[in-house]
Amino acid sequence: MKNIIFVVSEVGYTWEEVIVPYMEFKKYGYHVDFSTITGGKPKVDPLSIVVRPIINKIGFGISKSLSTNSEIGNELQEKLNKSISIDVINCNNYEGIFLAGGHGSLFDMNKNKKLHKVILEFYKRDKKIMSICHAASTLAFVNINGVSLIQDKKVTGFPTFQEHAILKFKMIHSSFLPLPIWTGKELNKYSKKRNIGIKIWEVLNSNYAVRDGNIITGVGPKAGKNIVRKMVEKE
Template sequence: MTKALIVATNVPKFNNVNRATGLWLREATHFHKVIQDNEIDIDYVSPTGGYIPLDPLCLSGDSMDNIDWDFYLDNHFRNHYLATSLSPKEVTAEDYQVIYFAGGHGAMWDFPENKNLAKIAQQIIANNGIVSANCVGTTALLAMRTKDGKRFTAGKKLTSFSNDEEALNGLTSEVKFLPEDELKKAGANFIKGDPFKPNVVIDGNLITGQNPNSATAVGEAVIKDLLK
């Protein structure tokens, strides 16, 4: 039975300014819907397990569409997936064929150096599974290593939230780092599209999306890979 593991942040606040953060809801819901519509079971995991906070900005205005509202108003989604996510020690990597790192600025603080999550992803890809990520979630790849100890990102074609998008957000000076810069420093072949437009980059069993509006396309690329 094919299963997918969605990874989300536990961080509710920037560590340097009084600004709330967390998971950007669309990055989970739009990917979740594609996977669910293809009758694939889903679990959620977070760095510490338990409650997954939502960035309050993702719940306002044009940030929410019908898919987001359907999930947000679903008691099982909120009370099971978001409130009681698994911890890494509760995850058996061999049970999953797909891992997906969802974004939200909170991920900057608990994804890039998380060896426990990296180990799960490394085991999944070693078993010919798929490692996927979106937006800031791509920074989780910074902790991954190859079998010979080299950076997983070295030479990989990928994308994430771009410097241009962070500048348009007005958060360049407040975020922990710029994902585009850090991934390039780690040897990645960074490929970006227009700000806030869907952009997916595929390199073998690695599938990455640029921004929240890319989450559906990442899910579709994952399904296409699974079916080939």
């Protein structure tokens, strides 16, 4: 069976950014394992599991069918509770690594040197590297030959414009404030390929995902399906 490893924050991950790509990978016949920085239990952002019938369609909250109490939600939680440490990830066992987002990833994932080393191993072996939303900032801090891994890559992630908006409307859990990193700003700083087209689409299209070689990134919670589909499609 084909295998994928997810890295999930112990500080606070976004539920939809895990459950949707998890379901999509299963649909394509992949087995998914989960990992955290220390091997501890990942923690979900409490705002991301609130059932919101309308605004879940744009990435805030979740639908009832994908809630933590749903059948697939219970299945996912069982697997998350068995997360392994990044120290024991063997990239030979996986076709790709998926970095789940959420504001918590800004605290425990994006500047973690051990995680950077794991990502580089996948990159050097030409395996798929995927990130969604705030986790894209992790890739910006991975260095290869003295420069950022994404320097010459087209990438997307949660845009600064939307970060300001959700801050204004108090849609970020207080435990993540103040934000240590602004994802959009870091992507703009480290990637030379983030042209105006990417910056426009990531604001207008909540499903937006970009593939550049073996690196695939998605703008936010609604992009999970597209990230998986871009991985499985032929280049």
